Amino acid sequence: MIHLNKFKTHLLIIAFLCIGFVSNAQKNNDFEISKNLEIFTTLYRQLHLNYVDNINSGDLMKKGIDAMLDDLDPYTVFIPEAEIEDYKLLTTGQYGGVGALIHQNGGYVIVSDPYEGFPAQKAGLIPGDKILEVNKQSAKGKSVSDISAILKGQPGTTITLLIEREGEAKPIEKTLNREEIKLLNVPYFGVVGKSTGYIKLTGFTQDAGKEVKEALLKLKEKDKITSLILDLRGNGGGLLQEAVNIVNIFVDKGQLVVSTKGKVEERNFSHMTTNSAIDTKIPLVVLVDRGSASASEIVSGAIQDLDRGLIIGQKTFGKGLVQNIFPVSYNSQVKITIAKYYIPSGRCIQAIDYSHKSEDGSADKIPDSLKTAFKTKNGRTVYDGGGIEPDVALEPEKLSNISASLITKYHIFNYANYFKRSHATIESAKEFKITDAIYEDFVKYLSGKEYDYTTKSEKNLQDLKATAEKENYFDAIKTEYQALKDKLMHDKNDDLLKNKDEIKLLLKDEITSRYYYQKGRIESSLVDDKEIVKAIDVMSDQTLYNKKLVEMSKK
Numbered sequence: 001m002i003h004l005n006k007f008k009t010h011l012l013i014i015a016f017l018c019i020g021f022v023s024n025a026q027k028n029n030d031f032e033i034s035k036n037l038e039i040f041t042t043l044y045r046q047l048h049l050n051y052v053d054n055i056n057s058g059d060l061m062k063k064g065i066d067a068m069l070d071d072l073d074p075y076t077v078f079i080p081e082a083e084i085e086d087y088k089l090l091t092t093g094q095y096g097g098v099g100a101l102i103h104q105n106g107g108y109v110i111v112s113d114p115y116e117g118f119p120a121q122k123a124g125l126i127p128g129d130k131i132l133e134v135n136k137q138s139a140k141g142k143s144v145s146d147i148s149a150i151l152k153g154q155p156g157t158t159i160t161l162l163i164e165r166e167g168e169a170k171p172i173e174k175t176l177n178r179e180e181i182k183l184l185n186v187p188y189f190g191v192v193g194k195s196t197g198y199i200k201l202t203g204f205t206q207d208a209g210k211e212v213k214e215a216l217l218k219l220k221e222k223d224k225i226t227s228l229i230l231d232l233r234g235n236g237g238g239l240l241q242e243a244v245n246i247v248n249i250f251v252d253k254g255q256l257v258v259s260t261k262g263k264v265e266e267r268n269f270s271h272m273t274t275n276s277a278i279d280t281k282i283p284l285v286v287l288v289d290r291g292s293a294s295a296s297e298i299v300s301g302a303i304q305d306l307d308r309g310l311i312i313g314q315k316t317f318g319k320g321l322v323q324n325i326f327p328v329s330y331n332s333q334v335k336i337t338i339a340k341y342y343i344p345s346g347r348c349i350q351a352i353d354y355s356h357k358s359e360d361g362s363a364d365k366i367p368d369s370l371k372t373a374f375k376t377k378n379g380r381t382v383y384d385g386g387g388i389e390p391d392v393a394l395e396p397e398k399l400s401n402i403s404a405s406l407i408t409k410y411h412i413f414n415y416a417n418y419f420k421r422s423h424a425t426i427e428s429a430k431e432f433k434i435t436d437a438i439y440e441d442f443v444k445y446l447s448g449k450e451y452d453y454t455t456k457s458e459k460n461l462q463d464l465k466a467t468a469e470k471e472n473y474f475d476a477i478k479t480e481y482q483a484l485k486d487k488l489m490h491d492k493n494d495d496l497l498k499n500k501d502e503i504k505l506l507l508k509d510e511i512t513s514r515y516y517y518q519k520g521r522i523e524s525s526l527v528d529d530k531e532i533v534k535a536i537d538v539m540s541d542q543t544l545y546n547k548k549l550v551e552m553s554k555k
Contacts, residue, residue, distance in 0.1 A: 073337050073354040073363075075323050081331040082149075093183045093205030097152040098159065098176045100125060105410055107140050108132070109147040111163075112413075115183075116517035119176045125163070127514060128417035132171055133162035155180045167421050185242075188522040189215035193536040197225035200522055201246075204238025204295040209245025216249060216278055227283040227539040229532060230299075233313065237294025240271065240322065240341070247302045248273040250309070252280055255344070257302045260322050262339030267324075283545050284309030285535040288390060293317035300388045301343035307378040307549060311390045312535050318351025318387035345374035347384035378549070392538065394531055402495040403502050405453040406446075412503075415445050416510040429516045429523040434504040442507060443496055455490050 048055055065078045089095040099118025102109050111129040114120035131139045134150050151159065161174045185208035189199045197219035199212055212230070219225045230246075237243075244257045251257075251273050259270040286300045288311055297316050303309045322339040342348050354363045366385035373381050383389065399407070406412050419438075426432045434442075454462075465481060468474040474481070496503070505528055512524035526532055539545050 073321065075319075075321055075335065076337045077335050078328070079325070079333040079335060084331065084333065089183075089205075093185065093203060093207075095152060095181050096155045096178055097181050098123075098178060099181045100151070102131075102144055102147060102151075104144050105130075109139060109142060109144055113513065113518065115181070116519070118181055119179050121517075123174045123176045125161075125174060125176075126165070126417070126420075128166060128414065130164040131161055132164050133160075135160050136162075153178050166417065184211060186211040186215050188519050189219060190523065190526075191219070191223050191225060192229065192526055192532055193540070195224065195226045196536050196539060197223065197228040198231065198526065198532070199228070200231045202235055204235070204242040206239065206242070208238065208242035209249065212246050213249050213278060220279070225282075227285075227536075227545075229285050229287060229535050229539075231287045231532075232292045232296040232300060233287050233289040233531075234291040235293075235296040236291065236317075237296050237319065240295060240298065243295035243298035243302075244271045244273065246299050247306075248275055249278045250280060250282075250284055250303065251306055252277045255306060257344065258298045259342045260339040261342060262322070264338065267338055280308075283539040283542065285539060286311050287531055287535065288313040288316050288388060289396065290314055290317055292388075293319040294321075297349050297388050298341065298343060301347075301349055304382065304388060304391065305344035305347075305374075305376045307376050307380070310392060310538060310545075310549070311388060312392040312538070313390050313394055313531055314396050315389055315393075316349070316387035318349055318385075320348045320350030321354075345376055345382055347372070347374045347382060349384060349387050351386045392534065394534060397530070400495070400499045400502060401453045401455050401490075402451070402492065402499055403506060405451045406503065407506065409449075409451050411446060411449060411451055412506050412510050415442055415507065416514050418445065419511050420514040426511070426515055429512050429520040430527060432508060432512055432524065434508050434511075438507070439500060439504055442503075446496075451492070453490075458485075458490070461485060 044061070047060070048057065062078070062080060069076050069078060086095075098120045099115040100111055100120035101113040101115075103112045104110070108130045111120070111125050111127055111131070113127060114125050131147060133139055134142075134147065139147060153159070155178050157178050159176050159178065161176065162171050163174060164171050183203065183205070185203045185205055186199060186201055189197070192198045197216065199215045199219075201208065201212060216228065219228070240258065240260075247255075247257045253273045253275055255273045257271050257273060259268070261268050284303065286303055286309060288296065288300050292300065292313075293316065297319065300311050300316065304311050320340050320342075321337045322341050323335045324338050325333050325335050328334050340348050340350055350366075352363045352365055356364055371383045371385040373383055376382055461481070461484060465474060468477060468481075505525075509521050509524045513521040516523070
């Protein structure tokens with residue numbers, strides 16, 4: 001009994017020592033925080049009082065905060081009150097404004113794409129309109145962000161624009177009534193091939209799961225689809241819960257979709273499907289690319305890990321970090337990375353380890369040698385540390401140099417505006433095609449316009465010249481260099497002919513959007529989409545589709 005009491009006494013002493021250690025560690029940590037905050041505050045005050053020039057306190061503080069957070073990861077950011085509306089858009093898909101995309105061209109901001117049914121379109125703004133004035137104030141020299149901030153505002157308020165429109169002799173004044181703009185997560189759904197449903201998902205804001213569910217039900221009831229393509233290409237993600245809701249459409253309740261693990265245990269959580277699925281059997285393909293990130297990777301990764309469907313396309317971005325938004329003083333906010341997420345197999349698809357940085361401050365990609373193998377529900381092998389590898393990998397479509405130049409110099413955009421002025425109507429988005437006559441007209445339209453570009457071969461030749469000059473060899477090869485340069489000199493007219501089919505597709509999608517807006521652009525692009533054709537081929541033969549899943553599970 002005496003020995004037992006001694007043992008209990010020793011335990012109590014150890015416990016108190018541990019508590020004391022933790023308490024001291026906490027005190028030291030609190031002291032470091034207090035000390036550094038005091039240093040920062042006094043430094044800021046001394047600058048404000050003594051610096052030779054006047055200091056913009058708000059700008060200086062914002063830069064200081066951004067520099068501090070820049071040492072962490074790209075997703076931990078400070079959100080000042082002036083930018084709250086932009087972050088509201090990212091989470092809810094809603095904002096107060098006029099509903100239009102804009103871009104910079106020269107010294108002015110141009111209307112790119114008015115959203116159908118919203119104030120910009122209802123007021124008669126069209127692509128190509130140059131914004132000369134906003135509320136009687138000159139817009140010359142203003143950036144896209146400057147004009148965007150002015151166009152956004154409280155629903156119910158008005159804004160007046162003076163625009164210049166090609167084909168009109170005088171500027172036109174337009175008054176727009178701001179509204180609550182709610183962007184759809186599913187801007188388009190329909191049927192491709194004979195009986196394959198197609199759902200384009202562009203965001204994961206509130207109600208994304210509801211929109212996908214409603215689209216699927218309509219496709220099943222009205223169009224009697226027998227397979228489905230969920231297109232997540234270019235979808236950078238959003239709300240984690242909406243990703244869970246979307247997986248739940250195809251996977252029954254009680255399945256783990258994603259778990260979050262971070263420093264604060266109370267925030268670690270396993271997200272399960274909680275409802276009955278809409279369809280657990282329909283053949284499913286999820287299309288992904290390098291632009292598919294975050295919530296898109298939760299959906300595609302869970303579908304893959306649970307062997308519910310096939311992933312087709314390119315390897316995804318690799319963002320496996322979770323952010324929460326916390327309030328800061330004076331209506332500001334801070335978005336902080338609080339955890340990593342793990343999909344059903346147990347893997348994290350985060351591609352970059354921000355906790356370990358090289359001497360130059362850059363974060364390292366996780367090397368293949370450090371990647372770990374995991375198993376899907378049916379036992380096939382998948383890996384962590386670098387996005388979702390597709391089950392059917394396809395090479396991404398690459399634009400030719402001339403096509404890239406025609407896009408970046410807005411010649412395709414401007415020709416679509418020109419075409420719309422001279423053609424009141426066109427066929428439906430699915431049926432409209434660029435005829436040879438239209439293409440010849442486009443080539444004629446380009447006459448005298450600048451759209452030069454440097455081919456890869458020309459770039460390599462320029463690099464060779466630079467290296468040879470640096471090493472004093474260029475004089476010896478000058479004649480051969482010039483001869484090779486002359487042979488490589490690209491002929492733009494020849495390139496227009498050689499890349500005719502590619503340029504025709506770009507023209508078709510752009511022109512279609514002038515008549516049928518965003519839905520028309522998507523519908524037009526589906527007709528010639530090689531990745532959709534591949535998805536249809538894979539799912540058209542039920543036996544082949546099932547066999548492919550079985551084959552994959554045996555790898």
